[in-house]
Each structure stands twice: as structure tokens, then as C-alpha cells.
Amino acid sequence: MKKIGFLSFGHWSPSPQSGTRSAADALLQSIDLAVAxxxxxxxxAYFRVHHFARQLASPFPLLAAVGARTRRIEIGTAVIDMRYENPLYMAEDAxxxxxxxxxxxxxxxxxxxPEQVIDGWRYFGFAPEEGKTDADMARQHAEVFLxxxxxxxxxxxxxRPMFPNPPGLLRLEPHSEGLRERIWWGSATNDTAIWAARLGMNLQSSTLKFDETGKPFHIQQAEQIRAFRQAWKAAGHAHxxxxxxxxxxxxxxxxMDRAYFGTGRPEQDQFGYIEPEVRAVFGRGYMAEPDTLVEQLRxxxxIAEADTLLLTVPNQLGVEYNAHVIEAIFTHVAPALGWR
Known part of the structure; x- marks a missing residue:
């Protein structure tokens, strides 16, 4: 069995071609898709966070709303950019x-x-310490949060408090028992995956990874996962x-599927630069008739190394169509691969 969820970036556009034309549409449709x-x-049901963009941004009101409308499904992010976060306030929201x-x-x-604006976290009141990078700052915020x-x-x-306190030093409230073990680190390199394992965070690896060997994307990602698991074992975590x-x-x-995604062109990995002097590999997509899709995914x-698969969804095509996309995987693909 493999856990399967969806991942939405929550794009919205006022274009007549978009089924998600406002921020309100993006939020409300995200809730409806999670229910479906x-x-x-x-x-x-997982959501991406981007600032200064026509996408989902502040995640916790959305996560709480989804939590109130559902009963069983896991609710997550992939990912929250820790350069922008006050880790103590975030812990209360979470x-x-x-x-x-x-x-x-x-x-x-x-x-x-990389975000929509230059050093966007500075507008949120954050700056790296002298001699540190924004990546260092993100990891520092993450460690405080944990x-x-x-x-x-x-x-x-x-x-002399306004209300009586319990004895001893005070913690942040509300505290949710067990949340600490449900924090994941979105890693683009082997080294940060190992760092996350040492701190006892789960691993999220997306459709993009820094190119460290020149090998195909899925092989580099599988190697990253194995390095993470080895580091986790060495750290001696109990779970x-x-x-x-x-x-x-x-x-x-x-x-409709064929009109949207039946390009007829073979998908393949792409190599490029998302930051100066940092070469990355972008994983291929999979778009085919079910029998072909099953053979490709094998x-x-x-995917074989992971316990959880997140399906990225084209949210601007609407809730009904995205529910169909998810259902098609469950019906025509997952059983043949032993995922269900």
C-alpha cells in the first residue's frame, strides 16, 4: 500500500480561461477539492505556499478550514518557506x-x-545574521520551530499574571501532542536530506532536485531517499x-484528458538553472493511456522508494475535473501497481 494525495499550488488568474479567477476561488476550491x-x-490534501504571487500563501487558515470540513484525510503543506516565518507564531498557528x-x-x-520578488523575506522583517545565508536562516527558523x-x-x-499560570516555565499554547513527528523537510539535495534525517524530520522530495550526478531524475531522487533513510537509522530515532x-x-x-494532456510528445527530464550557478534536474511528467502509464511508472x-505519492493537480481546471484526475489514478493505475 502507498499513500496517495494531491498537491495544489493554488494558482488563480482573472483570465476567462481560468476556472479559478480570484484568491477566494483558490481557497474555497481547495477546500472543496480536499472534501472530494x-x-x-x-x-x-497538500498545498504549496508562495508569497507575492497569485497562488496560495498563508496556509494555516486553509488547513484549519479543510480540517473542519473533513474527517480522515491528511492535511499538509509542500512546502512552507521558512525564510518568511516567525517560528514561534507559526508553532501557535500550527x-x-x-x-x-x-x-x-x-x-x-x-x-x-526562488520567489516573485528579490529577497522577499526582508519585507517580512527577516534577514540572515552576518556571515550567514538566507538558507542558513531558513534552517535556523526550522530548528527553533521544531x-x-x-x-x-x-x-x-x-x-503577577492576569490569569493563573501552571507551575514552572511556560510553553506556547495551544500545544498539539505528536505534531513534532509530523514535520517534513522539502529537500533539493542529498546533504539537506541527511540533515533533516538527523533532526527527525520526514522527507519531501518534489519534481525538482539539484543535479548532483547527471543521472536521470528518478535515480538521483531514489539515491537521495536511500541516503536519508541511512542517516535516519544512524541517528537512532525511535519511530x-x-x-x-x-x-x-x-x-x-x-x-477531455486527451485534449488537455495528450500531447503525443514523449516526456523526459530537463536540466536547467533555477538559481545562478546551481544546475537542477526537473523530473518528467507522466501522461498516457492507463496501460502505458502503468508500465512507465513501474x-x-x-516512487518505489517512497511511502507517499503526491499528485500535482492543475487546480485552475476546476474541482470537478481535478477530482476526475485523482479518481482516474485510483481506478486505472494504482491497483495495477500494487498501490491500492
Missing amino acids: AEELGADG GAADLIAGGRLQLGISRGS EVLRGEGFAQPNP EPRVSVSRSIFALVND TDEA
Whole structure:
């Protein structure tokens, strides 16, 4: 069995061709898609966070709303850019959303990717310490976030408080027990995957990875996952880790699918630069008739290594069509691969 969820970037555009024309559309349709996915038997509803963009941004109101409308499905992010986050305030928001959802949050956090504006985190009031990079700052914020999620007291109480305090140092409230073990790190390199394992975070690996060997994307990603698991074992954590990978997978089962995604061109990895002097490899998408799709996916080593698969969805095509995309995978692909 493999957990299968969807991942939405929550794009919206006022264009007449878009089914998601406003920020309100993106948010409300995200909730509706999570409800529909749960009814179809999906395991997770995950959302990407981008600032200064016509996409989903502040995740916790959305996660709480999804949690209130659903009962079983995991609710997560992939990923929250920690360069922008106050880790203590984030811990309060995360604790509240997790309690509303009954302990179903699976929060993916990371250093983040190139954004819409230059050094956008500076507008949020953050800057790296002297001699440090923005990536260092993101990891520092992540470590503080992980520490306060343990629920241990650290703040000196006021001797004359407005309301009575429990004894000892105070922790952040609300605290949600178990959330600390449901934090994931979105990693683009082998080294950060190993760092995440040492800190006891689960691993998220997307459709993009820094090119470290020149090998095909799925092989590099599988090697990253194996390095993560080895580091986890060496760290001696008491529980087993989880690993997710993201893929664009479309089973062409009707004329609409073929019109949208039946390009007739073979998909392949792409190599390029998302940052100066940092070469990356972008994983191929999978778009084919179900029988062909099954054979193609059998050869993806990283999917085989992961316990969770996140299907990236074209959210601007609307809730009904995206529910169809998810259902087509469950019906025509997952059983043949032993995922269901």
C-alpha cells in the first residue's frame, strides 16, 4: 500500500480561461477539492505556499478550514518557506490548526525556492545574521520551530499574571501532542536530506532536485531517499520516517484528458538553472493511456522508494475535473501497481 494525495499550488488568474479567477476561488476550491478527494479515498490534501504571487500563501487558515470540513484525510503543506516565518507564531498557528483537524496535519517546511520578488523575506522583517545565508536562516527558523513543538516550557512567567499560570516555565499554547513527528523537510539535495534525517524530520522530495550526478531524475531522487533513510537509522530515532515524492501523472481515459494532456510528445527530464550557478534536474511528467502509464511508472525508482505519492493537480481546471484526475489514478493505475 502507498499513500496517495494531491498537491495544489493554488494558482488563480482573472483570465476567462481560468476556472479559478480570484484568491477566494483558490481557497474555497481547495477546500472543496480536499472534501472530494477524501470521498474518493485519497490519503492526503497538500498545498504549496508562495508569497507575492497569485497562488496560495498563508496556509494555516486553509488547513484549519479543510480540517473542519473533513474527517480522515491528511492535511499538509509542500512546502512552507521558512525564510518568511516567525517560528514561534507559526508553532501557535500550527498547533491550533492541528487540534481543529484532530491531529491530521503533515507540515512540509523548507528553505524555499526562488520567489516573485528579490529577497522577499526582508519585507517580512527577516534577514540572515552576518556571515550567514538566507538558507542558513531558513534552517535556523526550522530548528527553533521544531524545538518549541516539543511542548516544553521555556518562558519565564510573570509573578503577577492576569490569569493563573501552571507551575514552572511556560510553553506556547495551544500545544498539539505528536505534531513534532509530523514535520517534513522539502529537500533539493542529498546533504539537506541527511540533515533533516538527523533532526527527525520526514522527507519531501518534489519534481525538482539539484543535479548532483547527471543521472536521470528518478535515480538521483531514489539515491537521495536511500541516503536519508541511512542517516535516519544512524541517528537512532525511535519511530520510522516517512518519505513523499511529487509527480505530474495524468491517465488519459476520456477526450477531455486527451485534449488537455495528450500531447503525443514523449516526456523526459530537463536540466536547467533555477538559481545562478546551481544546475537542477526537473523530473518528467507522466501522461498516457492507463496501460502505458502503468508500465512507465513501474520504472520510477523514487516512487518505489517512497511511502507517499503526491499528485500535482492543475487546480485552475476546476474541482470537478481535478477530482476526475485523482479518481482516474485510483481506478486505472494504482491497483495495477500494487498501490491500492
